[in-house]
Structure formats: structure tokens, C-alpha cells
Amino acid sequence: MFTSLGRYILLLRLSFRKPEKFSVYWKEIMREMVSQGIGSLGIIAIISVFIGAVAAIQVAFQLISPYITKTVVGSISRDSTILEFSPTISSLVLTGRIGSSIASQIGTMRVTEQIDALEIMGVNAPGYLISPKIIAGITMIPLLVIISVILGLSGGYVACMMSRDVSTTDYVLGLRDGFNPVTVTVCAVKAVTFGFIITSVCAYFGFYTSGGSLEVGQSATKGVVFSCIWILFADLVISSLLL
Amino acid sequence: MIEVKNIYKTFGENEVLKDINATFKPGKNNLIIGSSGSGKTTLLKCIVGLHEPTSGKVLYDDVNFTDMHFEGRVPIRKQIGMLFQNSALFDSMTVEQNIIFPLDLFTNMSKAEKHERADFCLERVNLAGKNKLHPSELSGGMKKRVGIARAISMQPKYLFVDEPNSGLDPLTAILIDNLISEITQDFQTTTVIVTHDMNSVMGIGDHIIFLYDGKKWWEGTNHEIAHTDNKELNSFVFASPFMQAAREKL
Numbered sequence: 001m002f003t004s005l006g007r008y009i010l011l012l013r014l015s016f017r018k019p020e021k022f023s024v025y026w027k028e029i030m031r032e033m034v035s036q037g038i039g040s041l042g043i044i045a046i047i048s049v050f051i052g053a054v055a056a057i058q059v060a061f062q063l064i065s066p067y068i069t070k071t072v073v074g075s076i077s078r079d080s081t082i083l084e085f086s087p088t089i090s091s092l093v094l095t096g097r098i099g100s101s102i103a104s105q106i107g108t109m110r111v112t113e114q115i116d117a118l119e120i121m122g123v124n125a126p127g128y129l130i131s132p133k134i135i136a137g138i139t140m141i142p143l144l145v146i147i148s149v150i151l152g153l154s155g156g157y158v159a160c161m162m163s164r165d166v167s168t169t170d171y172v173l174g175l176r177d178g179f180n181p182v183t184v185t186v187c188a189v190k191a192v193t194f195g196f197i198i199t200s201v202c203a204y205f206g207f208y209t210s211g212g213s214l215e216v217g218q219s220a221t222k223g224v225v226f227s228c229i230w231i232l233f234a235d236l237v238i239s240s241l242l243l
Numbered sequence: 244m245i246e247v248k249n250i251y252k253t254f255g256e257n258e259v260l261k262d263i264n265a266t267f268k269p270g271k272n273n274l275i276i277g278s279s280g281s282g283k284t285t286l287l288k289c290i291v292g293l294h295e296p297t298s299g300k301v302l303y304d305d306v307n308f309t310d311m312h313f314e315g316r317v318p319i320r321k322q323i324g325m326l327f328q329n330s331a332l333f334d335s336m337t338v339e340q341n342i343i344f345p346l347d348l349f350t351n352m353s354k355a356e357k358h359e360r361a362d363f364c365l366e367r368v369n370l371a372g373k374n375k376l377h378p379s380e381l382s383g384g385m386k387k388r389v390g391i392a393r394a395i396s397m398q399p400k401y402l403f404v405d406e407p408n409s410g411l412d413p414l415t416a417i418l419i420d421n422l423i424s425e426i427t428q429d430f431q432t433t434t435v436i437v438t439h440d441m442n443s444v445m446g447i448g449d450h451i452i453f454l455y456d457g458k459k460w461w462e463g464t465n466h467e468i469a470h471t472d473n474k475e476l477n478s479f480v481f482a483s484p485f486m487q488a489a490r491e492k493l
Contacts, residue, residue, distance in 0.1 A: 114334075116327065121345045123348060
């Protein structure tokens with residue numbers, strides 16, 4: 001375990017060496033941003049709307065009583081969406097979408113000697129392959145999480161509109177009631193951290209793939225599994241420290 | 244000129260290379276031959292720095308490459324071109340982008356100059372007009388030729404070729420051999436080729452090193468190989484009845 005951790009840290013250090021030519025790296029960063037950001041927009045939109053709607057319905061089911069004001073549905077949906085559903089659930093889904101792609105892409109490059117070809121040319125392969133992905137991850141995943149929050153809360157609104165338990169007015173009042181900006185800070189910290197974990201852990205497993213196509217698949221699986229575990233662990237640490 | 248001095252390479256308990264010494268001169272096709280598992284690809288990887296030798300050193304024009312760190316090796320690596328066994332073209336790029344890639348990173352050439360260079364390299368390997376194709380649209384032989392075009396795009400001083408004829412039909416294999424030989428002559432590159440293709444050995448082998456059980460077993464030219472009495476080399480080169488018959492006529 002310590003060997004793997006050491007190799008992971010060394011790989012990260014290599015990844016952030018001075019680039020050979022910034023313009024080439026910049027192009028790669030832009031390409032990765034489009035791939036990770038625009039490419040994941042669809043799945044994030046779908047899961048966010050449904051999770052937001054389900055959250056509102058379940059809170060309404062569990063908490064609506066004559067003794068509790070109906071605006072609580074909006075408040076609880078807002079906090080759980082900002083603090084947990086959008087950053088964590090979205091990141092777990094993005095691990096499958098982005099992380100597996102990174103691990104298999106780099107793993108395939110390794111087993112087909114494309115990484116060797118880069119090294120022979122004098123290119124810092126970890127820098128060229130991994131740093132643009134990490135930079136794209138820590139910028140695009142927070143943006144996707146922001147979109148996820150907006151769509152999640154909109155999903156809750158749609159759920160209220162379709163159900164008779166809570167009115168949309170109560171829901172919106174609940175969203176505004178007792179808003180604590182710290183929740184947004186926690187959400188942003190989580191999103192950036194999870195973006196880093198997804199891209200770097202999956203890139204690590206891809207980079208150290210050896211063998212053939214079977215091992216590429218195994219690396220992608222390992223990358224996704226370890227990223228999910230680290231995301232959940234980081235979620236716990238950030239929540240304990242910041243809340 | 245490349246000099247290999249007392250190279251040993253061990254993977255765990257397995258000693259793959261044992262005290263290899265060799266000199267590869269410019270303008271010559273230097274072939275490393277040997278049966279599967281004899282250590283020829285490992286030797287090539289030690290020479291280019293993809294593997295670190297357990298002991299010994301590799302000198303590029305008297306500069307000790309083995310003891311250098313990554314940054315120190317970059318100036319030498321810019322003078323290296325390599326054709327890999329499976330071509331190792333970048334899948335996400337077109338043929339032209341593959342060739343231009345090292346120029347993008349290491350030169351300040353203008354866009355027009357880079358395109359001109361790519362056209363020249365493609366013409367050199369008889370693939371003019373294939374600029375916009377992706378590697379997935381190319382045949383095995385074409386991939387090898389694009390690999391050669393990419394390898395020569397930086398006008399390398401040292402050219403390394405790993406199994407250039409594997410998976411190719413005999414005619415295409417001869418074309419690739421001739422192409423490598425012409426490039427070696429034209430650009431006076433120090434070319435090191437790892438192969439077990441006997442047509443290559445007899446056709447373009449200016450200087451041949453035969454590895455057996457991780458050791459340098461024999462060294463000579465393609466003319467000398469036909470008349471050697473080295474038992475292991477003979478059983479490797481003239482293994483087939485056809486080659487034995489051919490040898491008798493030499």
C-alpha cells in the first residue's frame with residue numbers, strides 16, 4: 001500500500017513538471033475540458049433532476065405533519081442537494097464516466113507502446129498525459145456540480161408541482177429560508193477535491209498498466225473502485241472538518 | 244556512434260542481458276538478432292533508456308546516456324527516432340498530426356514549415372496525400388511507414404527499429420527494409436534494428452550482433468554469416484530446409 005502511495009505521489013510530481021511547450025499543453029487542457037465537461041453534461045442533467053425530485057418527495061413523505069411547516073421540504077432538499085447529492089453522487093457517477101475513460105485511454109496507450117514513443121521523443125509523458133486531465137477535472141467537475149445543484153433543486157420544484165403534498169410556493173420559501181453560505185463552500189471544496197481524486201487516481205492506474213487488453217479493463221475497474229472509495233473517505237473528512 | 248559497454252540487465256532473479264559490449268556506427272544497418280527471449284528487445288530498450296541497465300553504460304557519441312537524468316537526456320532524445328513493433332502511432336491524431344507532434348513540442352517552425360516537413364516525410368515513405376487519415380484507417384505496412392515518417396521528422400541522428408517486419412507480407416517487409424536502409428544511407432543515421440527476419444539479415448545486415456541466452460554470441464556482416472561455423476547461430480539462421488539449401492548455393 002505504501003509503495004503504491006509513493007508511486008502515486010511521484011507520478012503526480014512528474015505530472016506537474018515544467019511543460020515542454022505551453023501551447024501544446026493548453027490545447028490538450030481545452031480538449032480534456034470539452035471531453036469531461038460537455039461530454040458529461042447529459043448524464044449529470046438526468047441524474048440531478050431525478051435525484052432532486054426524489055429527495056423532495058421523500059422529505060415530504062417523511063416530515064410532513066401538522067406540527068412541521070411545509071417549507072422544511074425546500075430547506076432539507078436544498079441542504080442535502082448542495083452538501084451531498086450534487087457533489088458526492090455526481091462525482092461517483094462521473095467516476096464511471098470520466099475515470100474509466102481516463103484509465104482505459106492511458107492504459108491502452110501504455111500497452112500499445114504509445115507512452116514509450118512519447119518518452120523516446122523526450123516528452124514528459126506523465127506531464128503531457130496526466131496534468132491536462134487533472135486540470136480539466138478540477139475545473140470542469142465543480143462546474144458540473146454547480147449545474148447539478150441548480151438542476152437538482154429544479155427537479156424538486158417539478159416534483160412539488162406534480163404532487164399535492166407541498167406547494168411550489170412552500171418549496172421556494174423553504175429554499176430561501178435559513179440559507180447558510182457555508183454549505184456552498186463545502187460543496188465547492190468537495191467538488192474540487194473529488195475532481196482531483198477521479199482524474200489522478202484513474203490516471204495512476206492507467207499509467208501503470210502492464211500486459212494487454214485484459215489488464216486495461218482491470219486498470220479501469222481498479223481506478224473506478226479506488227476513486228469511489230477515496231471520494232467517500234474525502235467526503236467524510238471534508239464534512240467533519242468544515243461543518 | 245553508439246557504444247554499449249558491459250551491459251547487464253536483471254528482472255528479479257532472471258538475468259536477461261549478460262555483459263553485452265557493442266559499437267554501432269553511423270551510416271550502417273546494425274542488426275540485433277536472436278531467438279525469442281534472447282534479450283534483443285531488452286537490449287534495445289536499455290540503449291534508448293526505456294529500461295535502466297542493472298550495470299554498464301551506453302554512450303551516444305562519447306556522452307554517457309545511462310547516468311543522465313530525464314532532463315539531461317532530452318537533448319539526446321530529440322536526436323532519436325524510433326519505430327516500434329506495433330508502430331505506436333497516436334490513435335487520436337491523424338497521420339500528419341502524428342508526424343508534426345515532435346515538431347510542435349520541440350521546434351519553433353511555422354505552421355507552413357511543419358506541413359512542408361510532414362509532406363516531405365510522407366513522400367519519403369511513399370505515402371504522399373495520406374495526411375488526413377487516422378491510424379485506424381491504415382494497413383499494417385502503412386502504419387509502419389507512418390511510424391518511420393514520424394521517426395525521421397526531427398531528422399534524427401540515431402534511428403531505432405524494433406521488429407520492423409513483424410506481421411507484414413514478404414513484399415511489404417522488403418519495402419520497409421529497403422526504406423530503412425535508404426534512410427540510413429541518405430541521412431547517415433546510426434540505425435539499430437532488432438529483428439529475427441532472415442530476409443532482413445541477409446538483405447541489409449551491414450553489421451549483425453547475434454544474442455544467445457542473454458550474451459553476445461557472434462558479431463559480423465551478412466556476408467560472414469553464411470560462412471560461420473558458430474553452431475548456435477547456424478541453427479538459428481539456417482533453421483529451415485529452404486535456408487539450408489540457400490546456404491549451400493552461397
